[in-house]
Amino acid sequence: MTLIEQPSVTAMQTEASTVRYLNQYRCPYCQTEWEDSWDCGCNDRCPNCNKEIEPYESALIAGESAETELPGEDPDSTIVTAAGVNRFFVVSYEIDYVHRVSVGISAESPEAAQQIAEQAFNDATIWDDTAAMPLLSDDYHEAEGESLVWECVAVEQLPEPDHSVxxxxxxxxxxxxxxxxxxxxxxxxxxxxxxxxDDLDQLIPLALQALGKPALDIQS
Incomplete structure (x- = not known):
């Protein structure tokens, strides 16, 4: 894990903006940690691998000028952790998979069987599941080794589910x-x-959903 220190808030920055956010970042790709100050709790680019990273902690930094200090305020309480505000995030993970497809082929030799399968693959007919070439397996297996990668992106609103969903x-x-x-x-x-x-009518909306068609009003 690499720890990179970013420049702290300067006096000029403090005068320009009396309140800023001190954001803490940790890159899930290269494990680099750093902090930086912005005028909001925004994403930042990893200084090591240039990935866009969401801050895991964001603290409000109050200005040091007399005008911004409240009477009787404890100087130690000028840093307040921003919490209690829900935001939208799209959290994803990626895992390497191996797609393994097996078919049954009758041939004179292993070479001939593979040649038939390769031709069927090129013709996009290897998944047709015919009597001459039955589909025996079509499955995904995790690749060996740790390949889990997480990503978290802040969004204004959650997107619609994609085609896979x-x-x-x-x-x-x-x-x-x-x-x-x-x-x-x-x-x-x-x-x-x-x-x-009635037992069959209640299945019609599900059947239309399975076909990707709009629901119909069932007249009783």
Missing amino acids: RQLKKEQAAMRVCRGLVEAYQQGEANGGSIDW
Whole structure:
């Protein structure tokens, strides 16, 4: 871990701005620590790797001029930690993964089997899961070694979920529809073969969500 000392607040800076923030930074990429004074609790660039870093602590520094001091104020209380104000942050982490896909191939030799698989990969048909080339595995595995990297970025408002989250919600909705259909037919069989339409109607919004289509008003 590298500790870098930044220049402290000078008398000229104090005269120009009677109140400033003393921000404490710690870079999660190279573990460099430093502090710097700004007129707000803003991000700063790491002096070692130039990554933009959010301060982990920000303290208000009151001015030293007589005009800004309150009567009877304790000089030791001029530094107040900024706390109690919630802000929006996008916190992310990255982990290295290995994407491993396995298919079944009938061939005269390992070389011939690999050649068939490579051609299917180039043609984007290796995932078609056919009888001639069944898909056996399509999974992600963490790469060996520690590769976890965290990032925290301050934002004015949280962004909308991206495509990966929307796709995950579609898949979850589709599974709920499947479970609901099975349960509805099981309940109908228990009732002598009569399925309650209400059991199916409640699955329509989920089915539309799984298809990425807007919800419809179901007329009763």
